[in-house]
Amino acid sequence: MPLQTLIKDLYAILPADAVLYETEDLKPYECDGLSAYRQLPLVVVMPQTESQIVQILQLCHANQIPVVARGAGTGLSGGALPHAQGVLLSLAKINRIVAIDPLARTARVQPGVRNLAISEAAAAYGLYYAPDPSSQIACSIGGNVAENSGGVHCLKYGLTVHNILKLRLLTIDGDCLEIGGEGLDSAGYDLLALLTGSEGMLGIVTEVTVKLIPKPEKAQLVMAAFDDVLKAGNAVANVIAAGIIPAGMEMMDKITIHAVEEFLHAGYDMNAEAILLCESDGSVEEVADEVGRIHTILKQSGATNISLSQNEAERLGFWAGRKAAFPAAGRVSPDYYCMDGTIPRKRLAEVLNGIARLSQEYGLRCMNVFHAGDGNLHPLILYDANQPGELEKTEEFGGKILEMCIHAGGTITGEHGVGMEKINQMCVQFSPDELEMFHAVKAAFDPHGLLNPGKAVPTLHRCAEFGAMHVHHGALKFTELPRF
Amino acid sequence: MQSVIEHYQASIQQAVENKTPLHICGGGSKSFYGQAVPNQTALILDVTAYHGIIDYEPTELVVTARAGTRLAELESVLSQHGQMLAFEPPHWSEAATLGGCVAAGLSGPRRVSAGSVRDFVLGVRLLNGIASDLHFGGQVMKNVAGYDVSRLMVGAMGTLGVLLEVSLKVLPKPATEITLCMDIDEQSAIERMNEWAGRPLPISATCYVDHVLYLRLSGAESAVRAAQEKLGAETWGDGQAFWQSVCEQTHSFFQSPKPLWRLSINPTAAPLSVPGKQLLEWHGGLRWVVCEDPSDAESIRSAAKAAGGHATLFRHGDGQIPVFHPLSPGLMKIHRALKEKFDPQRILNPGRLYSEL
Known part of the structure; x- marks a missing residue:
């Protein structure tokens, strides 16, 4: 279909200012939060109603035009990277909180609603939406569903998949499906689970019903410094072995502590090899009880320094450092590359040592922040994109970290998604039969492969090429091959 | 143990060749549940032989076991380390297996506060309808690599694959x-x-039956006592026995030979005006109805739908009324496509969930 015809047909569906096709208008959409990957789409569309999306999908389906959905564009794996021959479907303007039902503890929201906006709207009822990815002020709930986003509190409160009840989903041919229900389960296959984290490959979500939970009466943070990362890892295991599920449990290594402290002066112990933040929440009585036990366990586990937040301001202050880890990385290095592997926690020391070895080998510094409770590791590789070859070196380093996570019994992505970024490592984590099954699932929803094509699941052909690349010591061959 | 898997694979391959359905059987504790596998020629695939705990790390909060492992055995090992399956699965027989628990996807009273079976599934190993040995998910809490096929298996009643291992x-x-x-x-x-x-109260389960509301409080001693004061209700003597009788359906409510319906609906829905006695769980989100008259299926299904949910003819159906709530044409289309991809010859428990699958 010629571009002019496509634009004309889109104008029949949308107002003129909701169709973008001039290069300078497309530019802001060329990448998501992973700016290393850039691609201009043919057209960007910004519908405001579900019926407009239906018509856009029908148009694209009839003409076999790829469709890439985009929420706030904060994703970290290139999942919303446009398709050169495709339509970029921005859902940012479909951003209404449709209804909050305080008694049933649910909110019906459109996909463009920001994660934090849900909790802000629910606050009047003493309720909130639990998953809190660090981008929560900006990221949208539609994107959270696409990525199955977590956050620092997910060991206790779960991921997106645990906190949603129902979706309105448009299939590529424009059919509207209700997935899930107002009860806690629904008839038939658990499509709600299958769709959560499906990276925009199976359908377009136009409404999400999320669960809201009561705000705990109190939260208190215990901050402990350790002179050895291994001791900090063991301390986490000891807390859990004592039957405690902290609301949050975060670890930072020395290089992160220094980067953050110089940036923010959060009061972190600069002599520590690792800092552990351990949060307790619940009723006043429960928190007092739990914090006391956590304090004892951390002390017995060899903490060199323990502080308890004495008030809400101090608690937020302790957290501020952890939450500023990414900007701090941006301050000590021109660029950084955030990885997202998950490992069984008992393998932490081994994986951190491996990262340190690779860091020396590649001559690139690496900061490590760790959702210690659930084993989700975010190494931040510091590099300078203006140095020729450094991005390529960084990607290779990152790829090796992910493969190490797989060998440790973990996974290449805990919460950021595969997108474009980790598609090669999918070949390492899954067998050809398993990858074929993923393609079959995709085909059950989208037989022509029009939704977000080329993301999340590699073709077997691509894996064969990637295997060949490995044999040649990681030297990138076949760079002319499309990356899908 | 590999030889057991090879035996399962051979059975599947043979079933594909002969076009004979396989009726997957674990401990048989849930054989009443779901629709009958219709074909009289169906062969039984006994999946109890592949059993035993493979890996359990209490400090990682993860257990991996073979699907034939008895639930009771698994829970007793967890209990030795002060841990539990938080979705409180019903057993209904000592022979109940982990695989059956996951395939049926049923959770007990604690589901309302802790989450369901599918919420706790981290990964599975399975054989699909062409006997491919596949792993999905893993042994870690957070994992978004690939589609979440492991959770898709929960409640699929064995129609998409033979479960081998579950984390x-x-x-x-x-x-x-x-x-x-x-x-x-x-x-x-x-x-x-x-x-x-x-x-913010530590309520872990609720049940309303015979005009009495039962609440279970769980947590730290201090939190439970404080909540008890706030709620100001009386203590019920043998709470543990009560919740077990609800979960295991040994409570007198469940003893009727009449059709038992399970309605999963919006918890705030007003009392349902459907004929028959009711028991409520999950803050009202789960309503059991013992229905005197089997011809009331339509009114029960429409009441469930009006309340934002669905109705399952849980026990004592007549074999004519579909057990599971009918799906919309659009959803059935997706279900059929998924079945076709996982089990192209329709040999795994055909008809157990829906006659079309």
Whole structure:
């Protein structure tokens, strides 16, 4: 279909200012939060109603035009990277909180609603939406569903998949499906689970019903410094072995502590090899009880320094450092590359040592922040994109970290998604039969492969090429091959 | 143990060749549940031989076990480390297996606070309908690599694959549990349960039956005592026995030979005006109805739909009325496509979930 015809047909569906096709208008959409990957789409569309999306999908389906959905564009794996021959479907303007039902503890929201906006709207009822990815002020709930986003509190409160009840989903041919229900389960296959984290490959979500939970009466943070990362890892295991599920449990290594402290002066112990933040929440009585036990366990586990937040301001202050880890990385290095592997926690020391070895080998510094409770590791590789070859070196380093996570019994992505970024490592984590099954699932929803094509699941052909690349010591061959 | 898997694979391959359906059987504790596999020529695939715990790390909160492992055995090992399957699965027989628990996807009273079976599934190993040996998910809490096929298996009644191994998140057992009770009418009970659920109280289960509301409080001793004071209800003597009778359906409510319906709906829905006796769980989100008249299926299904949910003919159906709530044409299309991809010859438990699958 010629571009002019496509634009004309889109104008029949949308107002003129909701169709973008001039290069300078497309530019802001060329990448998501992973700016290393850039691609201009043919057209960007910004519908405001579900019926407009239906018509856009029908148009694209009839003409076999790829469709890439985009929420706030904060994703970290290139999942919303446009398709050169495709339509970029921005859902940012479909951003209404449709209804909050305080008694049933649910909110019906459109996909463009920001994660934090849900909790802000629910606050009047003493309720909130639990998953809190660090981008929560900006990221949208539609994107959270696409990525199955977590956050620092997910060991206790779960991921997106645990906190949603129902979706309105448009299939590529424009059919509207209700997935899930107002009860806690629904008839038939658990499509709600299958769709959560499906990276925009199976359908377009136009409404999400999320669960809201009561705000705990109190939260208190215990901050402990350790002179050895291994001791900090063991301390986490000891807390859990004592039957405690902290609301949050975060670890930072020395290089992160220094980067953050110089940036923010959060009061972190600069002599520590690792800092552990351990949060307790619940009723006043429960928190007092739990914090006391956590304090004892951390002390017995060899903490060199323990502080308890004495008030809400101090608690937020302790957290501020952890939450500023990414900007701090941006301050000590021109660029950084955030990885997202998950490992069984008992393998932490081994994986951190491996990262340190690779860091020396590649001559690139690496900061490590760790959702210690659930084993989700975010190494931040510091590099300078203006140095020729450094991005390529960084990607290779990152790829090796992910493969190490797989060998440790973990996974290449805990919460950021595969997108474009980790598609090669999918070949390492899954067998050809398993990858074929993923393609079959995709085909059950989208037989022509029009939704977000080329993301999340590699073709077997691509894996064969990637295997060949490995044999040649990681030297990138076949760079002319499309990356899908 | 590899030879057991090879035996399963050979059975599947043979079934594909002969076009004979396989009826997958674990401990048989849930054989009443779902529709009958219709073909009289169906062969039984006994999946109890592949059993045993493979890996359990209490400090990682993860256990991996073979699907033929008895639930009771698994829970007893967890219990030795002060941990539990937090979704409180019903057993209905000592022979109940982990595989059956996951395939049926049923959770007990604690589901309302802790989550369901599918919420705790982290990964599975399975054989699909062409006997490919596949792993999905893993043994870690957070994992978004690939589609979430492991959770898709939960409640699929064995129609998409033969489960071989399952990894589950486990949780510590609460330090203290007490049960409170109060006499109250149904409408008020529904309102109270939902109001309380919106407050930070350690309520782990609720049940309303015979005009009495039962609440279970679980957590740290201090938290449970403080909540008890706030709620101001009486303590019920043998709470543990009560919740077990609800979960295992040994409570007198469940003893009727009449059709038993399970309605999963919006918890705040007003008392349902459907014929028959009712028992409520999950703050009103789960309503069991013993229906005297089998011809009331339509009215029960439409009541469930009007309340935002669905109705399952759980026990004592007549074999004519579909067990599971009919799907919309659009959803059935996706279900059929998925079945076709996982089990192209329709040999795995055909018809057990829907006659079309």
